[in-house]
Amino acid sequence: MKILECSGLVKMYGKVKAVDGLSFSVEKGELLGLLGPNGAGKTTTIKMILGLTSLSGGKVIIDRDIKIGYSPETPYFHLFLTGYEVMRFYSQLQKLDRRTADRQIGRLLELTGLSGAAGKKVKNYSKGMLQRLAFAQALLGEPELLILDEPTSGLDAVGRIEMLGLIERLKYEGKTIIINSHILSDIEKTADRTIIIANGRLAGMTGKNDLACNSLEELFVKAVGGVAHVGTDT
Amino acid sequence: MLALIHNTFRERIRGKTFYIVGFIGMVIMLFITTGDSNLTINGKKVTGFEQMVPVALSIAGFVSNLLAVMVSLRTIPDEFERKTTHLVLIRGIKPWQYMFSLTVGNILASLFCMFSLNASLAIFCIAYGRLGLIIPAFLSVAIMGINSMFLSAAVSVMSIKAPVYITGITGIFIYAAGILHGVLDTLANTAQGVGAVLARATLFLIPDFSAVQQQASNVLTGAPIDPEPILSSLILLYLAMSLTFVLFRKEV
Ligand SMILES: Nc1ncnc2c1ncn2[C@@H]1O[C@H](COP(=O)(O)OP(=O)(O)OP(=O)(O)O)[C@@H](O)[C@H]1O
Ligand SMILES: [Mg+2]
Numbered sequence: 153m154k155i156l157e158c159s160g161l162v163k164m165y166g167k168v169k170a171v172d173g174l175s176f177s178v179e180k181g182e183l184l185g186l187l188g189p190n191g192a193g194k195t196t197t198i199k200m201i202l203g204l205t206s207l208s209g210g211k212v213i214i215d216r217d218i219k220i221g222y223s224p225e226t227p228y229f230h231l232f233l234t235g236y237e238v239m240r241f242y243s244q245l246q247k248l249d250r251r252t253a254d255r256q257i258g259r260l261l262e263l264t265g266l267s268g269a270a271g272k273k274v275k276n277y278s279k280g281m282l283q284r285l286a287f288a289q290a291l292l293g294e295p296e297l298l299i300l301d302e303p304t305s306g307l308d309a310v311g312r313i314e315m316l317g318l319i320e321r322l323k324y325e326g327k328t329i330i331i332n333s334h335i336l337s338d339i340e341k342t343a344d345r346t347i348i349i350a351n352g353r354l355a356g357m358t359g360k361n362d363l364a365c366n367s368l369e370e371l372f373v374k375a376v377g378g379v380a381h382v383g384t385d386t
Numbered sequence: 387m388l389a390l391i392h393n394t395f396r397e398r399i400r401g402k403t404f405y406i407v408g409f410i411g412m413v414i415m416l417f418i419t420t421g422d423s424n425l426t427i428n429g430k431k432v433t434g435f436e437q438m439v440p441v442a443l444s445i446a447g448f449v450s451n452l453l454a455v456m457v458s459l460r461t462i463p464d465e466f467e468r469k470t471t472h473l474v475l476i477r478g479i480k481p482w483q484y485m486f487s488l489t490v491g492n493i494l495a496s497l498f499c500m501f502s503l504n505a506s507l508a509i510f511c512i513a514y515g516r517l518g519l520i521i522p523a524f525l526s527v528a529i530m531g532i533n534s535m536f537l538s539a540a541v542s543v544m545s546i547k548a549p550v551y552i553t554g555i556t557g558i559f560i561y562a563a564g565i566l567h568g569v570l571d572t573l574a575n576t577a578q579g580v581g582a583v584l585a586r587a588t589l590f591l592i593p594d595f596s597a598v599q600q601q602a603s604n605v606l607t608g609a610p611i612d613p614e615p616i617l618s619s620l621i622l623l624y625l626a627m628s629l630t631f632v633l634f635r636k637e638v
Contacts, residue, residue, distance in 0.1 A: 204475060244388075
């Protein structure tokens with residue numbers, strides 16, 4: 153069952169074509185990786201899906217009732233709040249009742265290793281802690297679809313492994329997940345299927361168990377290299 | 387929406403703002419309680435309580451209205467710039483709910499500044515031995531608050547679309563025009579041409595701050611109160627607030 157379908161997405165920033173006719177769909181329960189170099193248009197694509205930026209073309213088909221959790225690329229919070237207060241604030245916006253909220257907040261802070269820092273102002277959080285908090289708030293209200301933009305950025309080696317482990321666990325719990333990354337290994341390990349984006353276009357696609365396919369790395373380098381080559385020619 | 391309003395209010399009145407308000411409040415207090423020996427209005431020395439009231443209210447009004455502009459100026463642009471908008475909007479908050487809540491938060495923060503500043507007026511009443519005036523003093527401050535509320539709402543609404551410096555300058559301009567409303571009315575009504583028509587239209591949209599302030603002062607001195615400027619200010623406040631339902635940014 154398709155949970156999300158994007159067809160012919162186009163995004164223009166003035167004259168810059170950030171996304172250029174991108175089409176793909178996401179199946180329920182699937183972990184889809186969006187892989188691409190910096191500036192490929194991954195974040196822009198996600199913003200279009202979330203309705204955070206207007207479409208210059210194409211359409212996004214998604215069930216409006218579906219609950220979506222979003223962890224942004226650069227986590228931005230109200231810095232005067234503590235980690236707990238940030239979670240509380242978002243739980244209120246989602247209209248979670250107090251009991252459910254408190255239970256979930258406690259569990260999510262624990263899960264992301266932030267329990268000890270819950271009372272600390274977000275202003276004093278490290279980059280990795282902000283990333284964890286971004287992840288924790290995305291899980292509030294038990295969303296069916298999780299959209300994670302660079303979920304491992306800012307994390308140290310151990311944090312990275314922990315984060316990927318968490319994501320894997322969520323997948324086994326049946327959540328549909330989209331992960332954005334420019335880091336091949338992050339996606340290679342976790343994704344069921346990977347879409348490679350370069351210059352706003354679909355440059356390749358692969359399934360994890362797709363034996364006929366080249367290794368993801370080969371495909372990635374080929375796809376990106378190929379497109380980059382075209383880019384330098386023009 | 388309550389969570390958004392509360393959050394905005396908290397962010398506005400935290401730390402720095404609080405100290406600024408406290409400091410200015412003290413300065414006003416000092417001025418009011420010691421200044422009566424050398425202050426003159428129209429060549430007459432101001433000494434009695436009745437004369438001091440409007441003066442004190444004007445000063446408190448001036449400061450708190452500037453604070454209303456300052457406090458409200460950056461809330462909405464900041465929200466867009468640091469992208470805190472994203473994690474709010476994906477939670478199904480509608481643009482109008484968002485802008486309305488931020489504006490209400492700004493208004494509450496402005497009122498808070500106003501009330502804290504005017505606590506000095508209450509002390510002033512006590513200093514003059516007019517304990518019976520404490521309650522009218524509150525009423526008077528509440529009337530003054532209408533000006534702050536309008537300024538805060540107008541500045542908030544402008545800041546949805548306009549750059550901060552333009553909003554700030556326009557906010558100050560609105561305040562000045564509101565205070566000098568009477569004089570400007572006379573000027574605009576005697577002048578002719580397109581400019582005069584424009585001026586009259588602009589003035590129509592700006593409340594008469596000094597008339598409202600006058601009513602606030604009348605409450606304290608026991609003079610009769612004219613509800614007209616108060617009501618028309620409230621209508622303009624309503625109009626300004628209603629713009630939060632239609633204005634939003636294209637890029638969030
Ligand atoms: N708000 C904006 N205004 C103008 N151009 C933008 C804006 N946001 C993105 N772009 C441009 O759109 C293109 C795609 O950007 P996007 O952020 O989607 O890339 P990305 O794949 O997420 O990259 P990264 O891996 O660095 O996060 C880039 O060329 C970028 O400069
Ligand atoms: Mg990105």
